[in-house]
Every structure is written in structure tokens, then in C-alpha cells.
Amino acid sequence: MIRVTLDLTCSICDHDQFFLPVRAEEIQQIRCANCTAFKCYSADLENTMIALNRDRNSRDSSSRDSNSRDERHPSRKERLRQDRANAA
Secondary structure, three states: OEEEEOOOOOOOOOOOEEEEOOOOOOOOEEEEOOOOOEEEEHHHHHHHHHHHHHHHHHHHHHHHHHHHHHHHOOOHHHHHHHHHHHHO
């Protein structure tokens, strides 16, 4: 088992460090490093992390797309600033 800090908290003691199995022969359960309460199975944690990474990557790419659109089409505030600067 390896002790790691995760962006999770134990529902029993609010601790953020957990034991994760390292070898295949170890019991595949994620347990709180403080009170040893069961949190989840390692496969469930892995699937969740993969899904979160996928979501994060898709948000990053859509953010880049919207940023490039913003550069081509200035916002209303930017157009007002440009109009004021041109009028002065």
C-alpha cells in the first residue's frame, strides 16, 4: 500500500490521505490513512479519474476555441472601448 493525499475527504474523519494498493495481490480497496474507513475500490477511483481527465481536456479545448473566437469577434465592452477611443 502507498499513502497519498487525494482531492477527497474521508466521510468519517475528514482526513485527505488514503492508502492505495500498489501490487495486484493486495486488496483493491482505497482506505482512509487515518481511520482506515473504506472509501471506494481502486477500479472505481481509476475510472473516475479517467473521466475527470477527459472532461478537463474537452473543457480546455473548448476554452481555446472560444478564446480564438473572442479574438476575431471583440466583446461588446471591447467594441465600446474602441468606439470611445476613436471618438476622442
